[in-house]
Amino acid sequence: MRGLPTPPFAKHPPTDDNARVSATILFAGGGSGGHLYPGVSVAEVLTRMMPGLRPLFLCTKREIDSTILKSTPFEFIQQPIVPPRKSVGGLINFWRGWRSTQDLVRSIIKERAPAAVLGLGGYAAGVTVKLAGKAKIPAAILNPDVIPGKANQFLFNSVQKVCCQFEATAKFVSEQHQSKLIVTGCPIRSDIASRPNRTKASMELGLDPSLHTLVVTGASQGAVTVNQAILETLTRIHASGRSLQGWQVLHLAGKDNADEVKAEYRELEMPAVVLDFTPAMSDVWAVADLAVARAGASTCAELAVCGVPSVLMPYPFHKDQHQLANAKVLADAGASVVVSDERDRKKSGDALTPIIEGLLYDVPQRKAMSDAAFTLAKPDAAERVANVLREMMAGQ
Numbered sequence: 001m002r003g004l005p006t007p008p009f010a011k012h013p014p015t016d017d018n019a020r021v022s023a024t025i026l027f028a029g030g031g032s033g034g035h036l037y038p039g040v041s042v043a044e045v046l047t048r049m050m051p052g053l054r055p056l057f058l059c060t061k062r063e064i065d066s067t068i069l070k071s072t073p074f075e076f077i078q079q080p081i082v083p084p085r086k087s088v089g090g091l092i093n094f095w096r097g098w099r100s101t102q103d104l105v106r107s108i109i110k111e112r113a114p115a116a117v118l119g120l121g122g123y124a125a126g127v128t129v130k131l132a133g134k135a136k137i138p139a140a141i142l143n144p145d146v147i148p149g150k151a152n153q154f155l156f157n158s159v160q161k162v163c164c165q166f167e168a169t170a171k172f173v174s175e176q177h178q179s180k181l182i183v184t185g186c187p188i189r190s191d192i193a194s195r196p197n198r199t200k201a202s203m204e205l206g207l208d209p210s211l212h213t214l215v216v217t218g219a220s221q222g223a224v225t226v227n228q229a230i231l232e233t234l235t236r237i238h239a240s241g242r243s244l245q246g247w248q249v250l251h252l253a254g255k256d257n258a259d260e261v262k263a264e265y266r267e268l269e270m271p272a273v274v275l276d277f278t279p280a281m282s283d284v285w286a287v288a289d290l291a292v293a294r295a296g297a298s299t300c301a302e303l304a305v306c307g308v309p310s311v312l313m314p315y316p317f318h319k320d321q322h323q324l325a326n327a328k329v330l331a332d333a334g335a336s337v338v339v340s341d342e343r344d345r346k347k348s349g350d351a352l353t354p355i356i357e358g359l360l361y362d363v364p365q366r367k368a369m370s371d372a373a374f375t376l377a378k379p380d381a382a383e384r385v386a387n388v389l390r391e392m393m394a395g396q
Helices: 033-049 063-069 088-112 123-134 150-158 167-172 175-180 198-205 224-239 258-268 281-287 297-306 322-333 345-360 363-375 381-395
Strands: 024-028 054-059 075-078 116-119 139-143 161-164 181-183 212-217 247-252 272-275 290-293 310-312 336-338
Touching: 024 033, 024 088, 024 123, 033 054, 033 063, 033 297, 033 381, 054 063, 054 088, 054 123, 063 075, 088 123, 116 123, 116 381, 123 139, 123 150, 139 150, 139 381, 161 167, 161 175, 161 381, 167 181, 175 181, 198 281, 212 224, 212 281, 212 345, 224 247, 224 258, 224 290, 224 345, 247 258, 247 281, 258 272, 281 297, 290 297, 290 345, 297 322, 297 363, 310 322, 310 345, 322 336, 322 363, 345 363
Parallel strands: 024 054, 024 116, 054 075, 116 139, 139 161, 161 181, 212 247, 212 290, 247 272, 290 310, 310 336
Antiparallel strands: none
8 A cells, every 4th residue: 555645844934924924724623632732733833834824723612622722822712512412312402503503613714714724523623624615715634543533534525635643544544535645643732742851840740750650641531441440550569569669650530530549549658649630741741651541642642752652541432443543553563552441440450460560660671662652753743734734725
């Protein structure tokens, strides 16, 4: 299979007056950090490339969206759309939200006359990308997972380009849409790619810079089954008498679970910092010597760029198992070990404990995994996506 094309990359994008524009680009999507953060990264690059450009994010009403976007300089508008549910009431609510969102987006398109649209994935991208296609506005979507989700598949006919993280995505796209695929990588924030000073990052997070750090994260909203699996694992290691000598834990537990997780660490008397959420993922990955995580697209991209060896527990509840496909790319490269999330604390602990216990005390193996992760990295992904949008606007 021929490799997918990659866009041109401007290492030092122009910032002179000739590049100054006065236009709006719509970024549609949200509901999680995995959808929003790549868009924020692209918006940051575009505003450096094209001074005067006005990014506008059309997001969801979930709290995580406003939490993330309020920390940026970008304008955002919450859409009334809600996720589809498999019930009569759920479908009715989805349809009402879709209709209301159509009215909102039509008025925004009429008022702002956007120069381009970037869909960030998920149900919250659908209305804007569809209407952009009908209005002949240049549109692209981010597809950072190996397997395109249903929302993105629904939008393939409405866009000119599909920006992918993985070459393997081509295997899951119909022949008629192959020409739209372009490998850009998954955009990550510039502060993550720059890898801040480890000691300073440790101090910012309340950690001991002299200790190794095990990072546990279930992404921006946390993951109950990952929390339970690692706590079961650490309990067993502690009971074995080896404890976590020379190690500490940084655990991003999710807003609804942080208090319970903190209580378990207190019982174990282990050095641990438990946070519900932090936007400072640059500091998190800077201190990470080993990570236990989900295998969302953004997480995989960040692990690769930062060279963090990882144990991945893909989200087990999606029918297409797209996180498992993401994790397999890292595992095949030697950067990660994949452990099935059994959705049962003891069963997951059975699988996870020997792997974690081995990696904690195997420095050469962690180094080999880190080196393998770097081979998958695309730290210029945001620039690549930005150039795709610029080319579409120039063509228009």
